[in-house]
């Protein structure tokens with residue numbers, strides 16, 4: 273179309289949105305794509321559809337982090353590995369080329385401390401990263417000691433979605449304390465899209481402004497979460513993330 277016809281043509285009635293390109297993150301390190309093991313993907317088909325969407329976003333790799341939380345999701349590492357094998361076989365059949373690795377999202381409680389002593393944890397990356405989460409309701413106690421025990425065992429802890437813990441809202445002091453001792457901080461991309469509410473979004477933007485974060489993750493449980501990202505993750509946030517070096521790129 274020439275410049276004259278562009279000027280005089282009718283404006284488009286439909287907005288054509290460019291596909292979301294997150295290829296520069298390289299790896300998503302927090303997701304619930306493993307089917308039927310937690311509150312994430314329920315079926316193999318759902319799982320494959322979500323992984324296909326991640327491939328469309330340009331991700332090269334997804335670390336799958338199903339919950340291990342004894343009161344709600346009493347998954348064992350061995351059971352998750354079997355399910356993971358089924359998923360990789362289904363991915364081969366479906367022709368998906370995105371890489372996947374199995375890890376977990378460990379809930380920090382007494383069960384975790386026992387597991388830490390008795391079982392090799394599911395990790396990712398050469399630093400043997402272990403993704404952990406706190407209660408959303410009760411502020412953590414003895415978390416410094418717990419983080420130190422994880423580090424002493426040769427792992428590198430990553431605290432999941434720091435911005436979602438309401439008891440930390442308004443301050444990044446705890447994140448700074450944790451980082452100073454070698455804990456990595458992860459942000460959910462959908463916190464920036466407003467999915468978890470305005471206060472979580474504010475805390476996420478504070479983390480981004482001060483760059484108090486090491487990793488970003490989708491924490492996607494359902495296709496809806498990926499569609500939200502596609503429709504609501506805004507360009508200034510992405511630009512800010514793109515300007516900083518995230519550890520996702522090292523995985």
Ligand SMILES: [Fe+2]
Nearest residue numbers: 302303377491
């Ligand atoms: Fe999660």
